[in-house]
Amino acid sequence: MAEETIRLEVTRYSPGQDREPRRQAFTVPYRKEWVVLDALNYIKDRVDGTLAYRWSCRMGVCGSCGMMVNGVPKLTCAAFLRDYAPGPIRVEPLANFPVIRDLVIALDDFMEKLKRVKPWIIRETEKPVAEGEYRQTPEELERYKQFSQCINCMLCYAACPVYGLSPAFLGPAAIALGHRYNLDSRDEGYRVRESVLAEAVGVWECTFVGECSAVCPKGVDPAAAIQRSKAAFARDWLLSFVLPRGGRS
């Protein structure tokens, strides 16, 4: 009996050769335990070694293998062929990003934005190491924990039409990570981050489409982070009229 197969329609783009991306079809073995990434690895190993894509851990932790699968941003290590059978399966680079080659996108823009929100603990004065760690209760941890699960896979940016239409938008993951530190009881950098997050191209650019949260493979809710930041900044703005320094020290 002939081996069961499935067809993948993969976007190819070679800088210097192609003016725009084109589609190439590959037929790969259909195995119910295979994910789209396995199929791409099969193509690279057995059919066409020039196919370029990113991957690393194969277990939804590294965040490198995000691609559009049938038009929806997915981690290809978690997108089973059986869920798309009988195919064909369209595999494209993540939407809204410049394409370097085939399925590889440029991340420079996000890296720049991520730095701007200062996603680390900021202290006004560091206490000496001898005084021990900054302690936190389970309740304090719970306030930001879900936002700390982000793996920078960029699925949320690919799902965000606002980012697609206005690339200056800070975007879901960067804002969610900034918000994560703003919620951290050990952090004192709220004001520093607010100057970036509350810009016009920060939280206010978001129109709450909500797809960033729908596609997140780690259960982070960037849309909530953005809307809650909007509420907090609006409150600060109102308080700034009645309280010195907006009621914050």
Place this chain on the structure above:
Amino acid sequence: MSAPAAPRPGLYYPKLPRTWWLRHPAYFRFMMRELSSVFVAAFLGVLLAQLYHLSRGPEAFAAFLAQLRSPGWIAFHVIALGFAVYHTVTWFGATAVVQVVRIGGRQVPPPLVTAANYAVWAAVSLGVLVWFARI
């Protein structure tokens, strides 16, 4: 804000087509939610016109009401009602996302926050109905 990075040579920069909102049901629902505010605003405009005609006396008000009985106006009100309900439902859903309610240090589950919105909506609607029934 920092200046957007200059395009790098050799990279392909995709452009979102104008029909992006037809690509995915969720994007379409979002656009309908945005559009709903237009109908809500238009309905409020009609309501203000109604109040204006009321201020001009019973005949003017009756004449305006007669106009509103035309099929076009009835169709508008049916559509506006549909959009207003959709607007309300999405708004209540959004409230649970935006508003974190804590009782005794624990977060109230978001569906309960939405349910509380519906409860207040029902109570206010009932109150208005009772009030109208009395006059």
